[in-house]
Amino acid sequence: MQCNVFFLALLGIGLGIAFPQQANRTVYDDLLTSPTEYGFRSFNRKIDNQIRQLRNESIAKSYSKCQNACALLAILLTNVSSPNQLDYRPLQYWSVQQSEVTPACRVDVSSAKMISSTILVSNLTNCPFAVRSGGHTSWAGGSSIQDGILINLANLNMVSLNSDRTVAKVGAGNNWYDVYKVLDPLGISVVGGREAGVGVGGLLLGGGISYFSGRYGWGCDNVLNYEVVLANGKIVNASPYRNAALYWALRGGSGTNFGIVSRFDLGAFEQGLLWGGNRFYLWDNKDVLVDTFAKFIVDAPMDEFAHLYISFGYNIQLGGFAGIAGPAYGRAISNATIFEDLNKIPVLFDTTHIASMGVLAVELNQTDFLRKVEEIFKTVTFKSNSTLMKKIVGIFHEEASNVLDVTGLNPFFAFQPLSVNIIAHMQKNGGNVLGLSEADGPLTIMNLNWGWANSADDGRVNAALDRFVFRSVELAKSLNLDHRFIYLNYATLDQDVFSGYGQKSLTRLKVVQKKYDPTGVFKRLQPGYFKL
Ligand SMILES: Cc1cc2nc3c(=O)[nH]c(=O)nc-3n(C[C@H](O)[C@H](O)[C@H](O)COP(=O)(O)OP(=O)(O)OC[C@H]3O[C@@H](n4cnc5c(N)ncnc54)[C@H](O)[C@@H]3O)c2cc1C
Numbered sequence: 001m002q003c004n005v006f007f008l009a010l011l012g013i014g015l016g017i018a019f020p021q022q023a024n025r026t027v028y029d030d031l032l033t034s035p036t037e038y039g040f041r042s043f044n045r046k047i048d049n050q051i052r053q054l055r056n057e058s059i060a061k062s063y064s065k066c067q068n069a070c071a072l073l074a075i076l077l078t079n080v081s082s083p084n085q086l087d088y089r090p091l092q093y094w095s096v097q098q099s100e101v102t103p104a105c106r107v108d109v110s111s112a113k114m115i116s117s118t119i120l121v122s123n124l125t126n127c128p129f130a131v132r133s134g135g136h137t138s139w140a141g142g143s144s145i146q147d148g149i150l151i152n153l154a155n156l157n158m159v160s161l162n163s164d165r166t167v168a169k170v171g172a173g174n175n176w177y178d179v180y181k182v183l184d185p186l187g188i189s190v191v192g193g194r195e196a197g198v199g200v201g202g203l204l205l206g207g208g209i210s211y212f213s214g215r216y217g218w219g220c221d222n223v224l225n226y227e228v229v230l231a232n233g234k235i236v237n238a239s240p241y242r243n244a245a246l247y248w249a250l251r252g253g254s255g256t257n258f259g260i261v262s263r264f265d266l267g268a269f270e271q272g273l274l275w276g277g278n279r280f281y282l283w284d285n286k287d288v289l290v291d292t293f294a295k296f297i298v299d300a301p302m303d304e305f306a307h308l309y310i311s312f313g314y315n316i317q318l319g320g321f322a323g324i325a326g327p328a329y330g331r332a333i334s335n336a337t338i339f340e341d342l343n344k345i346p347v348l349f350d351t352t353h354i355a356s357m358g359v360l361a362v363e364l365n366q367t368d369f370l371r372k373v374e375e376i377f378k379t380v381t382f383k384s385n386s387t388l389m390k391k392i393v394g395i396f397h398e399e400a401s402n403v404l405d406v407t408g409l410n411p412f413f414a415f416q417p418l419s420v421n422i423i424a425h426m427q428k429n430g431g432n433v434l435g436l437s438e439a440d441g442p443l444t445i446m447n448l449n450w451g452w453a454n455s456a457d458d459g460r461v462n463a464a465l466d467r468f469v470f471r472s473v474e475l476a477k478s479l480n481l482d483h484r485f486i487y488l489n490y491a492t493l494d495q496d497v498f499s500g501y502g503q504k505s506l507t508r509l510k511v512v513q514k515k516y517d518p519t520g521v522f523k524r525l526q527p528g529y530f531k532l
Pocket residue numbers: 094130131132133134135136137142143153172193194195197198199200201202203204205206207208209210254255256259260261262366489490528529
């Protein structure tokens with residue numbers, strides 16, 4: 001062994017002496033010789049010369065991988081910026097953890113072509129990248145990257161409706177408010193997020209629970225076509241008719257395994273005003289709230305316009321532990337019959353009213369008390385059952401109570417509906433990757449959303465949160481009410497979401513990955529999110 005190393009070292013030195021030019025060989029040399037081999041078109045004289053200068057600079061200053069990448073990007077593209085520039089303005093994120101991460105450089109892309117060049121440069125230089133749509137992932141590196149290339153989709157902000165009002169083309173950098181503010185005045189909507197600031201990209205690629213899911217399924221079930229930049233820089237469309245396997249995989253498989261989506265073509269429908277908002281309740285009403293929700297999930301197929309989630313949490317402004325309901329109805333009708341039971345529960349206060357999707361989304365937008373806190377998401381799924389849910393509310397109360405002294409603590413969790421009508425709509429267009437069938441339902445997705453002020457408390461809060469989830473899952477298992485599904489958009493990075501889709505989906509996803517990213521570009525160079 002030692003002998004081999006010695007021999008290799010000798011050989012290396014030997015080569016260095018024999019061919020001095022080899023020592024200065026850079027990533028640029030091959031690129032300049034045959035750009036097309038690396039996916040680029042041939043460079044014009046000016047750019048060719050700039051790259052040659054960069055090559056010499058890179059040798060003289062011993063550039064790192066990402067210094068090479070950023071310098072090359074700055075030659076090839078406009079709107080490449082770097083945190084060492086005085087006028088650099090960092091992007092805003094939903095969580096503090098993501099804001100603390102600083103890229104080597106950022107590319108504000110405005111076309112699929114710009115994304116393509118950026119991926120090619122990343123692979124050429126071996127400098128990793130991250131992609132940011134609405135920036136609502138909670139953990140560091142989810143849509144940010146330390147010392148790598150940050151691809152900011154915000155300038156991909158088109159929203160346009162076709163002439164027969166059935167397809168909305170939506171750039172991948174929009175947030176949901178951007179979409180609704182264009183479509184609302186046209187009397188049109190799409191199956192999208194409930195909160196204004198959440199991004200189109202992440203929500204649609206991981207699933208997408210919407211007020212309209214009872215009628216149409218999740219967001220991913222209503223994407224008619226994706227414009228995607230593949231690992232090799234090629235720009236393709238994926239629909240039931242073109243690249244059908246990729247189309248299937250993007251419906252819940254996350255963009256971070258297959259390609260970067262530059263545009264979503266969404267199924268659009270006529271939609272006037274709707275009813276929605278939040279109702280807040282004293283803690284004493286927790287059991288009746290659960291009973292109402294459990295009954296709602298069973299009743300939901302009878303009225304596809306209806307939507308309901310419930311939530312429990314602790315917040316000083318709410319007077320301590322409290323319950324919340326988020327009912328919505330896809331027509332301009334208050335207190336529809338299906339909410340009869342809910343309407344009987346006495347409220348602390350009530351924000352429900354008839355409004356446009358955009359207005360409702362802004363009302364639900366990130367409230368002040370959850371800002372500037374460390375955030376964490378986590379999720380599990382159960383067979384919908386009121387006995388189980390009531391006990392889980394009890395476990396939450398115990399575990400949250402243990403850490404109430406943590407500064408700025410806002411522990412919340414919600415039960416979200418997966419009624420059988422929603423699952424039925426997931427089967428259209430060849431089905432999605434989530435691996436759910438009507439026989440699985442009705443299910444309840446439980447998602448946790450805890451905020452607190454100081455990273456010093458991370459350990460304690462995470463421990464309480466983990467205990468809460470662990471005890472809830474153990475209880476569900478003991479009652480035979482557990483379910484494998486883990487909703488990607490509410491999961492933390494250590495959760496094995498793809499196994500939760502079931503073996504059949506998992507196997508097929510891997511086949512699609514092999515076909516569209518055979519050299520593992522996304523796996524190697526985009527580290528921060530769920531990987532197959
Ligand atoms: C306050 C809040 C409200 C929420 N409300 C809902 C809700 O109503 N319904 C629901 O289902 N979920 C909801 N979620 C969960 C939400 O769907 C996820 O957090 C989602 O990932 C956010 O998407 P984003 O674009 O904002 O995040 P980002 O962090 O920008 O993106 C998430 C991941 O997707 C990747 N990605 C994004 N765009 C693309 C693209 N175009 N191509 C390839 N990869 C891409 C990113 O690289 C990143 O890894 C909510 C979350 C929060 C924090």
